[in-house]
Amino acid sequence: MRVFREAKLVIASHNPGKVREIAELLAPYAVTVLGAAELGLAEPQETGTTFAANAALKAHAAAQATGLPALADDSGLAVTALGGQPGILSARWAGPDRDFGRAMARVNDELGDDPDRSARFVCALTLAWPDGDAVSVEGKVAGTLVWPPRGSGGFGYDPIFVPQGHDMTFGEMTPAAKHALSHRADALAKLVAACFADAA
Amino acid sequence: MRVFREAKLVIASHNPGKVREIAELLAPYAVTVLGAAELGLAEPQETGTTFAANAALKAHAAAQATGLPALADDSGLAVTALGGQPGILSARWAGPDRDFGRAMARVNDELGDDPDRSARFVCALTLAWPDGDAVSVEGKVAGTLVWPPRGSGGFGYDPIFVPQGHDMTFGEMTPAAKHALSHRADALAKLVAACFADAA
Numbered sequence A, B: 001m002r003v004f005r006e007a008k009l010v011i012a013s014h015n016p017g018k019v020r021e022i023a024e025l026l027a028p029y030a031v032t033v034l035g036a037a038e039l040g041l042a043e044p045q046e047t048g049t050t051f052a053a054n055a056a057l058k059a060h061a062a063a064q065a066t067g068l069p070a071l072a073d074d075s076g077l078a079v080t081a082l083g084g085q086p087g088i089l090s091a092r093w094a095g096p097d098r099d100f101g102r103a104m105a106r107v108n109d110e111l112g113d114d115p116d117r118s119a120r121f122v123c124a125l126t127l128a129w130p131d132g133d134a135v136s137v138e139g140k141v142a143g144t145l146v147w148p149p150r151g152s153g154g155f156g157y158d159p160i161f162v163p164q165g166h167d168m169t170f171g172e173m174t175p176a177a178k179h180a181l182s183h184r185a186d187a188l189a190k191l192v193a194a195c196f197a198d199a200a
Helices: A016-025 A051-066 A099-113 A175-179 A184-197 B018-027 B051-066 B098-113 B174-178 B183-195
Strands: A010-012 A032-035 A070-079 A118-128 A136-145 A161-162 B010-013 B032-035 B070-079 B118-128 B135-144 B160-165
Touching: A010 A016, A010 A051, A016 A032, A016 A070, A016 A175, A016 A184, A051 A070, A051 A118, A051 A136, A051 B051, A051 B135, A070 A099, A070 A184, A099 A136, A099 B098, A118 A184, A136 A184, A136 B051, A175 A184, A175 B018, A184 B010, A184 B183, B010 B018, B010 B051, B018 B032, B018 B070, B018 B174, B018 B183, B070 B098, B098 B135, B118 B183, B135 B183, B174 B183
Parallel strands: A010 A032, A010 A070, B010 B032, B010 B070
Antiparallel strands: A070 A118, A118 A136, A136 A161, A136 B135, B070 B118, B118 B135, B135 B160
């Protein structure tokens, strides 16, 4: 399998929360992380029907546009009692102004008094090179939804998600505590195991 | 890197020429190949802007729909003097009735008397597992375009493509001769090296 050996990596995301988290998770690796927004990249339409397909779309588009390897994330919340929704529509439930207060309220409304509050966060990552090679992995974390939202850390649906075996929501945890548990950390660990050279 | 160890593999293509070629190329591996058409799979829209993105879209959709690992191919002809066209539109230039006689004539018309007849075939392959993991590779073969078309082997633009260092078009070659040279064989060799267990 191809090994990642480049000095620069584009994070193919316009979501500052994701870019920050990925940069933090990649801190042990000798790589300069560039955000898609600072490179002036357009956001491709996320027309895939799975997290993995959307991550691949974004990674390949960014790698081709920049000539650099690009890492894209597509992730979201899959609620068991809602048949996996909002799923790949997790960001769209927040509307054009990315109002996740509204998105969390919608999840809570649609759950109503259903006793099954289980959910999981899923994170698909694709690392694509400009020549078309790519590696994709998927990470997950299981948990339970709470209401009202708690904490101001993280982003997205973090304030209503309590990971299995814990009491605090992702929104209440420090970044280090979340990184030890999260779907994104799980996916990145798989990606690093698959194709990153040893940490410096 | 994840190793492919499953007994069945879905070929996420409705193109019988591609399914046949991939089945032939995979003959040394102990794997039962199933075509997307025989499984009744819908063809997803190819909305990606690169071969690699389209291969990923198709592979992830088929893996999710079937619960089996799925291999998708997106490939085409990139003509130097046409700025890489038809590229990801290679199949669309053949129209809804997949008339590659028309598509080849269009390439020849657009080239006109341009002395640069160089082109390459590109093949992106994605192998996706139902859990979202995937590996993508890209294969290429350089060559020269001729007119009129010659030979009835292969499919697509094969009758006007003479691979570098050879005299016959892909359409004139035996399947074995084409498989020793082709972009699809190049891509599949990379994929096998990346993630197939040793041939039985």
